[in-house]
Amino acid sequence: MKEEKYFINKFGKWSQPGVPHKGWKCIDIQDLGEPLEICEMCEKNEIRYVHYMKHQDYPDILAVGCVCAGNMEENTIIAKKRDDFMKSRSNKKKKWLDKKWKLSKKGNLYIESDGFIIILKNNGSYWSANIKNEFKNINVWSKRKYSTKNEVKLAAFDHITKLLFE
Numbered sequence: 001m002k003e004e005k006y007f008i009n010k011f012g013k014w015s016q017p018g019v020p021h022k023g024w025k026c027i028d029i030q031d032l033g034e035p036l037e038i039c040e041m042c043e044k045n046e047i048r049y050v051h052y053m054k055h056q057d058y059p060d061i062l063a064v065g066c067v068c069a070g071n072m073e074e075n076t077i078i079a080k081k082r083d084d085f086m087k088s089r090s091n092k093k094k095k096w097l098d099k100k101w102k103l104s105k106k107g108n109l110y111i112e113s114d115g116f117i118i119i120l121k122n123n124g125s126y127w128s129a130n131i132k133n134e135f136k137n138i139n140v141w142s143k144r145k146y147s148t149k150n151e152v153k154l155a156a157f158d159h160i161t162k163l164l165f166e
Contacts, residue, residue: 012043013062020055024072026079027061028052029165031086031093041068049086051079082165089161096157097150109149114164118156120149127152131159138163 013019028051035046040062041053051069053062062072066083070076101109101120109120116138119130126145129152132138142159146152 013041020057022074024053024055026051027054029082031090039065039068049083093157116160120152129156
């Protein structure tokens with residue numbers, strides 16, 4: 001994949017003294033579902049896929065779009081791959097609730113997906129989820145209690161997305 005050079009608009013923090021332009025690291029990425037925020041670096045572009053960027057010489061974590069993220073970390077290929085990953089996960093998430101879940105001997109719903117086993121447990125008044133991956137030594141229960149089966153399914157999907165991103 002050839003690295004593309006993006007034009008950096010000299011808007012927002014790009015033109016402010018004391019704001020580093022290079023050497024940033026992406027620490028998280030989030031899909032807002034639709035463009036809901038303005039990039040905190042250029043302060044111009046609307047963004048849906050938010051790259052959370054951190055720099056050792058800057059006190060704040062900035063929520064930015066793909067183009068600014070790529071320029072901030074001096075790697076537009078990696079930023080584009082993150083964006084593409086989130087687009088792919090977004091398409092998969094649309095079908096997630098319609099997936100066929102199996103019923104365990106203990107009466108819990110479960111599914112295997114993306115190398116993980118997800119177990120949903122109905123505790124009477126709330127739902128919780130357990131996510132396992134023996135190769136990555138992961139075995140975590142949800143900390144929150146969810147009122148519906150669909151809420152816990154989506155939360156489990158989002159958690160797996162974060163684990164896959166890492």
